[in-house]
Amino acid sequence: MRKADLVNQISEKTGIPKVDVLVTLETMFKEVKDSLSAGQNIYIRGFGSFITKKRAAKIGRNIKRNTAVHIPEHYIPAFKPAKEFVQEVKSRYTGGGSSENEPDDSED
Incomplete structure (x- = not known):
């Protein structure tokens, strides 16, 4: 499954627009990267x-x-x-x- 497929599935199951789901996922990925880079x-x-x-x-x-x-x-x-x-x-x-x-x- 690719990121686009994940965004589509979440959007269909929750009714949240795809753009909002994508922004949320991208923000989560960025926070995970930033936290791990900071040693947390x-x-x-x-x-x-x-x-x-x-x-x-x-x-x-x-x-x-x-x-x-x-x-x-x-x-x-x-x-x-x-x-x-x-x-x-x-x-x-x-x-x-x-x-x-x-x-x-x-x-x-």
Whole structure:
């Protein structure tokens, strides 16, 4: 699903104009980026957490020149889903969900 599809679905389900939904989503994304850049994690109960993970310094390889490259310690953004979120997705694929939206693995 792309961002445009998400905007369309939210607009249809809530009756809010697409422009307002788009502005709200863009603002949310900007706030998540700004918060993580400032070192603040975001916790959304029942959904998950947007966090920063610390990557330790390490030695990498430049395979073209066959040389060692020092990769400094750095932080990366990450998403950790809530237990309820994980359970809902798991149940969907282990027979707990409806069969009409299940992915079709058959090769016809």
